[in-house]
Amino acid sequence: MKHLKWPLVVILTFALLWMVAGFYAAGQPLYALAVLTLGASALVVYGSAKSLAWRYLFPGVTGMLVFVAFPLLYTVQIGFTNYSSANLLSQERARAYLLDQATIDEAQSLAFSLHPDGPSHRLVLTPPEGSDGPRYVSPALPLTNPDLQGGHIPMQVVLPGNDKFSEPLDLKQTLALRDALMGLTLELPSKKTLRYVGVREFGNIEPLWKANPDGSLTRVETATVHSPNTVTGYFQTAQGERMQPGFKVGIGWANYARLLFDADMRGPFISIFIWTVLFAGLTVFFATAVGMTLAVVLNWEALKYRTLYRTLLFLPYAVPGFISILVFKGLFNQNFGEINAILNAVFGVRPAWFSDPFLAKSMLLIVNTWLGYPYIMILCTGLIKAIPADLYEASAIAGAKPLTNFFRITVPLIARPLTPLLISAFAFNFNNFVLISLLTDGRPDYLNTKLPAGQTDILVSYTYRIAFTDAGANFGLAAAISTLIFLMVAVLSLANLKLAQVNDAKKG
C-alpha cells in the first residue's frame, strides 16, 4: 500500500489536470476552476495524513456545497444578469455563432460526381447544365479512410482527351461518404474555394461576418460594423440595431427594478405574493385544525379501535404525493370528474374547479389540507402524550367540560413546542411547487399581463414558469424572484432557530 500511494497520487493529479484542461478548452474557465478546486482538495484530503476527519466528511460536505450551497449563490448571481433564451451564450460563443453563419452562392455551385480509383476516389466537378466552363478533377482522395484530413485540395482543369473516368458512384454510395465529403475544401485554380453544400453540389460558401481586431464584427454584405455592447448584451450598430443571438451580461439591479417598478410586472407579482402567503398560512391553519382535533380525539382512552382509525387516517401521508395530487386533478375535473358527478347528482351543480379563480384556490386548499393533516396529527399525538395526566384530573375535579380542557390545558401546553414545526410547515408550503405544478399549473391565468402569470401561481411556480415553460425563458428574472424567496426562507429559518433555542432554554 505504502509504495503504491505516491504513484497513485501522481496519476490522479494528471487525470485531474487533463479534465481541467478539457473544460478550459471547451471555453468554460469557471467549470475548469471548480473542478480544479474540488479535485485538488480531494487530493490534499486523501493524500495527506493529517486530515483524518475530513476523509470521512469530504464526500458529504462536497455534495452539499456543490448541489445545495453553490446553486443558491449561483441563483443570486444569475438574478443580476440578462440570462435568457435570447441571451443564452457567452460573448465568445455568440461571436463564434455569428462567424459561422454563411450564405451559399447558388449560381456558382458545381455538380460533382465520385469516380472510384483503386481504393480511393476522384472527385469531378461539372458546371450546371446550360452553362459552359471547364470541368475540374481532384487528385485521388482516400475518402473511406476515417483519418482523412480536411484542408485545401487543389483541383485541376480536365483537359480534352483526358476526360475518361471510371463509372461514377450512385447516390446511395455517395451518401455513404457524406461525412468525408463535408470535411473537404476544394480549391480551384482561380483560388476560389468550394465546400459541400448538397448531395449533388459543391458550392461557394461566403461567410456573413468578418471579425475585426477590436472584437467587433463587420457584416460583409453591407460593411456595417456591429460592436459588442456589454450593457444590452447584443452585437449592435452605432444606431442600436441588434443582432440575434445576444450574449449574457450583468445588468445590475434591472431585474429587481422590473419586478418592483414596472407596473405590468408589479401587479401580478404582488398578487402572487399575497396568494403565496395566504396559501401557506391557510394550509397550515386548516391542517392544524383537523390534525390537532383528530390527535385529541384519538387520544381519548374511552374510544375503541383507535389504532385502526389512526392507521386509516395516516394513509394520505403514505401515498406518494405526485400520485395523490394527480388523482385529485382527475376527480375534480369539471366534466369527467367523480366529484362533480356526485355534486351534480345531489345538488345539480357542476362547479368549474379549474377555470374559476376562487374555486381553484379553494380546491388547492382542500387538497393540501388532505395531504398535510396527517403530519400535524402525528406531531400533536406525540406532544399530547407528554402532557401530565394530573392536569386533566384537576380540571375534572373542578368540573371542566372537554372543550375547556382543550382550550385551557391542551392547546396552551402544546402550542410552544408546536410553533417551530408549524413555521417549518409554513416555509414548506410557501414553496410547495409540486402541488401547484401538478394540480393547476398556476391556472387560470391573469389576463393582460406581459409574462404569463396564474391566479393560483405561488412565487416558486411563477419562477418555474418564467424560466422553463414560457417562450421567453427569462432565467435572469426568475433567479431574481428566487433570490427574494431565499431571503424570506432565511428569515423564517432564523425565526425558527430562535424559537427552538428559546424552547430548549425553557426545557433546560
Add this chain to the structure above:
Amino acid sequence: MAIVTGQSQRWRITGAHVALWILIAVTLFPLLAVISISLRPGNFSTGSLIPSEISLDHWKLALGISFTDAEGNLVKPPFPVLLWLWNSIKIATISALLIVAISTTAAYAFARMKFAHKGLILNSMLLLQMFPVAVALVAIFAIFEGIGATIPWLGIETHASVVVAYLGGVAMHIWTIKGYFETIPTEIEECAKVDGATHWQAFRLVLLPMAVPILMVVFVLAFIGVIIEYPVASILLREEANLTLAVGSKYYLYEQRYLWGDFAAAAVLSGLPITLVFLVAQKWIVSGLTAGGVKG
C-alpha cells in the same frame, strides 16, 4: 381512568365513532375511487362509482400489453409506464446507495472525531437544507447544461445528472445516522483500536455492522424521497423514454388527451408498492420526523 365521566359519555363516544367514520370515508374516497376507476371500462364514462362491469383494459395498458377493442382497433399503451417505473427504481436505488455511503462516513466523523468548526458545519448543513431545491432550479439547470457541454454523459437528459443532483440532500440523513452512532458506546471501537485496528478498520468492521438497522432505514427514506422527487427530475429529464414516474404521470391528464382510466391503473400499479413500503417504514419515518423537527 381518573377523569370523572358524565352521563353524556356514551353519546359522546358514539358520536365520535360516527364522526370518525364519516371523516375516514371522505379521506379515503379518492384512494378507493381511483381503484374503482382503474377497473371501469373507458376513459370518460362517469356514473356509478362501483363499476357495474369489470374491465382489465386499463391494467393491460399500464403493464404495456396492447389489446384489440370492441371495434377491432388495436389499442397500444399510451405511455411506457413500466419503463418509467424502471427509470425511477434505477435512479432511486443508485442515489439511495450513494446517499447512504456519503452520509454514513460523514456521520461517523461528526459522531466520533474532533475537528475545527464541527458545530458550525453541522448547523450550516441543517440551515442549507431548509432552502427548497425547487427555488434553485434555474441554477441547477445551468450547472448541468455547462457540465454536459464537456461531459455529455453527465449533462441534461441523462439519469447520471439526476443521481448526482440528489447527492446534495444528505443533511437530514447525516443527522439521523449521527444520532444512532452516538447511542453506540465508543469503548467497543477503542478496544479494536487497542488491538491494532486503524480508524477505517474500526469504522468498517466494528461500527458499521452494528449500524445496519439505521442504514436500512436511511436507505428506505432516501429511496422514497428520490422516487417522489419531482422538480429536479422535471427540468433535467424531458424525453419520454427518459422520464421518471413522478414526471411522466402528469402526461396522462392533459386536457386534449385525457386518459383518466389509464392513469388510474398506472397510479395504482406504481403507487401501491411505494405506499406499502412507506407504511412498513412508517415507525422510523415518524420518529425521524418528530426528532428531527424538534431539534431543528
